[in-house]
């Protein structure tokens with residue numbers, strides 16, 4: 001039988017709190033005054049509980065800001081490491097989007113070689129040569145004074161056969177532009193300029209926006225059945241640039257390994273192997289028709305950040321208490337630095353990335369400023385910032401693998417860092433020297449005493465980065481002395 005709901009008269013609670021029958025006016029006044037007092041006490045308790053809850057909530061949150069002086073410092077790569085460690089499923093689900101970025105990176109590397117070839121051709125034909133554009137290299141004023149290696153008809157044929165790669169780049173750009181996205185999506189996805197006029201620029205993303213879903217939408221829009229369930233890649237898509245890349249693989253390998261091309265790149269001081277998003281040494285694998293990017297590929301793939309990217313995850317510490325983590329990645333371009341300040345108030349720790357390998361490079365925005373010097377200046381500004389005196393500062397002296405390779409290839413550190421003098425041109429010597437420089441600034445410019453935490457990193461190496469981030473997050477969560485961040 002359905003239950004009949006109680007009327008107000010029958011409700012025991014209403015009965016209990018109802019004013020007594022035959023209440024005199026004086027008794028009524030006293031009752032109301034007592035009720036008022038009770039309410040005030042109750043409100044006070046509520047307020048206290050709310051404040052406590054808020055404080056607990058705040059205490060449960062840990063915010064980390066990734067900062068670096070220059071673009072290419074490795075901030076987004078560090079963020080990817082956080083994702084890989086703490087949200088592996090989401091990381092895996094994005095492989096399809098990263099496949100597209102790897103393809104763009106390959107096409108871009110080949111285009112840099114084409115530009116170098118054009119420069120050489122211009123020199124023979126007596127035209128004033130145009131410096132090949134690459135954001136990650138500093139053109140030398142002397143580079144056109146020497147004679148560039150002579151290209152043969154065979155080289156030019158190779159270039160012609162590879163011209164479909166330019167279409168690959170263009171078609172991938174188009175995936176991010178109006179023809180495939182609605183007007184609002186176009187703005188929110190990337191702000192990518194039209195391909196024809198801007199192919200030389202680097203692709204970038206307003207990373208607070210869902211660019212990956214734009215790719216996924218495209219990737220899964222055709223034959224649903226042929227989409228790989230794990231990675232969201234449509235291998236049967238006739239438009240797939242992977243087919244063109246696959247057809248061009250042999251010629252790309254020939255071009256990249258050609259001794260004249262190598263000499264040309266060397267003469268123009270282009271070290272493609274050190275440029276971000278370099279995959280030319282793995283062309284066989286990354287141009288395979290069923291290529292799926294590995295974790296390492298995703299970490300190596302290059303996509304510039306122009307907005308603020310945030311990664312959230314929940315992490316249990318050893319005592320099984322859950323903490324909400326937020327890691328913020330802000331673009332490193334100089335023009336974006338004004339956007340950093342609002343994060344300073346709220347962040348518990350800053351991971352500051354200073355790439356050591358850029359000692360011989362200048363800023364894209366200002367070719368008169370050396371990148372390493374810019375890192376040092378920004379480090380000084382961060383260390384002395386009053387808002388950050390209680391923030392943990394963790395220094396990643398990054399791109400150690402590239403520093404090693406550069407020194408081994410004969411590039412002299414002291415040519416760029418004059419104060420290094422005639423000390424040995426070794427990784428051990430140069431890295432220790434730079435660590436000391438950063439440590440000295442830290443000691444001199446911190447207004448409150450604090451510990452100097454520093455790591456030599458290659459954040460594209462997931463294994464070593466995993467250990468550093470795992471230990472660091474545990475220690476930061478405990479707010480215990482974070483000795484594991486420390487390199488003695």
Ligand SMILES: Nc1nc2c(ncn2[C@@H]2O[C@H](COP(=O)(O)OP(=O)(O)OP(=O)(O)O)[C@@H](O)[C@H]2O)c(=O)[nH]1
Nearest residue numbers: 071072073074075076077276300305332399458459
């Ligand atoms: N070899 C090597 N490559 C690295 C390392 N750190 C980053 N990279 C590569 O350098 C490129 C730039 O790294 P990002 O993480 O995109 O740099 P960023 O600091 O986010 O740069 P912006 O977004 O422009 O501010 C990417 O292709 C990375 O794979 C490293 O330690 N070693």
Ligand SMILES: [Mg+2]
Nearest residue numbers: 075076304305
């Ligand atoms: Mg970035």
